Amino acid sequence: MTLLNVYLFKRKPDDLRSYITEDYRSRSVSLRISGCDQVIFSFKEPEDTAPQWYDFLSSHIAKESLPQSLTSPSAVLIVEVNNSIFALTFGPAGRYMVELSHIVNDFGLKVCLNNIASDKIKTVDKRSLEQLSIHTKQQASSPVDFNAFEIEIDRDLIKSVEGHLENSFAKYLKGSSSLTIRTEKPLEKIATLCSELLTNYRKKTYQADFGWIDNVKLITDDQITLPLENLLMNKLKNSDFTELFLGAPEIIDDAKVDSYSFSGQRGNFVNTFPSIESYFSFFKTKKEQEEAKGSTLDLSLEILKSHRLKAYEHEATKPGKSLKRNEVYSWTVFECLNGEVISKGKTYKLLEGNWYEIEQKYLQGIETTINSIVHSNLPLPAMGFTEKEGAYNVRASAALKAACMDQQFIKIAGRSKFEFCDIFTNDKHLIHVKKHTGASSISHLLYQGHVSGMLFSQEPNIRTEISNHGVIAYHKMAGKVRPVVFKASDYKVIFAIAVKQKKPLSKILTFFSKISLAHKYKSLTARGYQVEVQIIPMK
Known part of the structure; x- marks a missing residue:
């Protein structure tokens, strides 16, 4: 049983060696393997110990083309099969020997999703489509249903999956840009294996259970x-x-x-x-x-x-x-x-060196959620162009006869400190204020409001701590923070965004920010809160 790491390249070059990084091209040698149009092999400089993969390749490598003792821990095999180019890497540094700028970046992921049953997933690697992106790798103790990983299909981008197969061309698959495969096929059958992998990459089977991954579609053209x-x-x-x-x-x-x-x-x-x-x-x-x-x-x-x-x-x-x-x-x-680019009416995202097209129906769904959010009409004063947020929050709190909670951190044993809100009113409004300076500022605003709302609703001891806070006590609001019976529906979370130019909310927010706002809105309203936004003019 051999563990292979396989890449697929986008196009055929004039010389297969151009797909090997420059440092290792001079060490490359040509091989002849049945069923392959061309094969190029290159290795990393010798080390002190013999590599585990040597026996797999030794029967097809001419001895005179290698050093007297091949003890490199890493190597790459570039294979052409039916006008398609693959790279098979070996050892810990094998992937650094491949020109990754030319690979098909969803090759491994698509092969996996086309073959691993949705209830046989072992590991999922994901990142949230937000400015404050959370990159998470989750592994189950044994294969489970994909839903066990609690993927949020409206904001998570799947980076890789792995799992076990039954009655297939391999026993184990792990896929991201590359495909890691455990196979019993010898080197003589590598052409057959590559052809099978290409066929499995081109299938559309994944759309039955994982069609939502095309909401954010990788562009390779x-x-x-x-x-x-x-x-x-x-x-x-x-x-x-x-x-x-x-x-x-x-x-x-x-x-x-x-x-x-x-x-x-x-x-x-x-x-x-x-x-x-x-x-x-x-x-x-x-x-x-x-x-x-x-x-x-x-x-x-x-x-x-x-x-x-x-x-x-x-x-x-x-x-x-x-x-x-x-x-x-x-x-x-x-x-x-x-980043984000708009071209010919379509939205594209650049993530980790790859371009993604945002599917229009998915984008429209996000826009529908954004447009459904009620706009608050609190008498918040305008913010000065050069005014600091802290000074504004003090002034706005006075205008509303509310408690200024800006920088008033709540500390609970066993938890990190957090801000309850920037302004807390007698009407139980939790107002979070942020000057719009880009997607990162909106991300911080939404994160603060969401964390506060979740902790406030689920932790009675946190409500006790807030009610005992000096600012709350001074404004005689302890009973509003710690009522006899807590109901999230009695409270309103307001995201207040200060902008230089008056525009509709959908024109102010980037795609990242829209996804984040839609997610936080759904999460907080599901908890029972009322959620609103307010645009603060800047003068």
């Missing part, structure tokens, strides 16, 4: 993605970052990561994940350095795909020795870039 990339570059060149941000394209182990830096940023390390503004500060410095040499450096898609963001961990050193940083993650800046 260059005729669509190239114009989108041009629109993206125009935004970046005009320093329009309002709906763009950087995020890690995979789950990272924060316990390992001590610092980050962009490639070539010697000695300049930061302790938190860099922002898009910090990248452009780095780019500006690089551009000035090149100009000082008499060269030029212009922003381009190629630059975004060549500049890398790296994460490091510290390695323990002996006293008196300089600190050594070990690289634990590395991504291109383009892979970390997330």
Whole structure:
């Protein structure tokens, strides 16, 4: 039984070696395998121990083309079968030997969803389609129904799944951009296996149980993605970052990561994940350095795909020795870039280096939910353009004769502190206020309101703590926070957004923010709350 990691490429190149990263092309050798049109093999530099996969390949590799002792732990096999190109990677570093910019990014996921029964899922990796994105990997102790993972189909993007098969071409599958497969087929049957995988990728079986994944559909057609990339570059060149941000394209182990830096940023390390503004500060410095040499450096898609963001961990050193940083993650800046582009009336999202088209019916459903939210008409004063939110909340609270709860954190034993709201009125209105500065500000607003609402409704001891808070006691509102019988329907959660230009809510929010608002609205109303929004003008 052999464990293979398989990638599918988008198109046939002039030379199969171009699908191997540059560092390993010089080590590549040609092989002949029955049923394959072309086969290229490359390996990582020798190590001290023999790899587990060597016996699987040894019968087809010419001895004279290899070092005397092949002890590399990683390798890649590029295979052409019926004009389709596949990469089979081996060992922990095998995937870094493949030019991932050319792969079909939903290959492994589609093969899995087309073959694993919906009640035989073992693991799901998902991320929420929000600015404050939550990336989660869940694993069941044994295969279970997909619904056990509590996927929220209106806001979750499935990154990968894995499970076991019965009476099929493999015993185990794990799929994301690549496909991990446990198979009994020998190397001589690799052409047959690749053909089976391609057939299984092209099936539409997944639509019966998982058709909703096409709500956010991966785009691989260059005729669509190239114009989108041009629109993206125009935004970046005009320093329009309002709906763009950087995020890690995979789950990272924060316990390992001590610092980050962009490639070539010697000695300049930061302790938190860099922002898009910090990248452009780095780019500006690089551009000035090149100009000082008499060269030029212009922003381009190629630059975004060549500049890398790296994460490091510290390695323990002996006293008196300089600190050594070990690289634990590395991504291109383009892979970390997330954003939104509108083209020809359609909405597209850039996530983790891939373009997705938002299905129109799905988008319309989100818009319908947004448009159904009642607009509050509280007499909130206008916010000054340069006025701080804290100062505004004090002033607005006075105007409403309400309690200002801004920065009044509630602390409960065994829980993280949280803000109850920014303004609490005698009419039991929990008002959360935020100046609109982009999708991240809206994400923070909605997150605060949702966390507060959930904790307030389900934790009596939290209501007790809030009722004892000095501000609440001063305004004599303890009974409104801790009634004899608590009913969420007696309370109204209001998301108040301060904007510079008066526009309909659907024109103010990005797609990410719309998904988040729709989700928080449904969640809070299901709990029993009344939920409203209010637009605060800025003057």
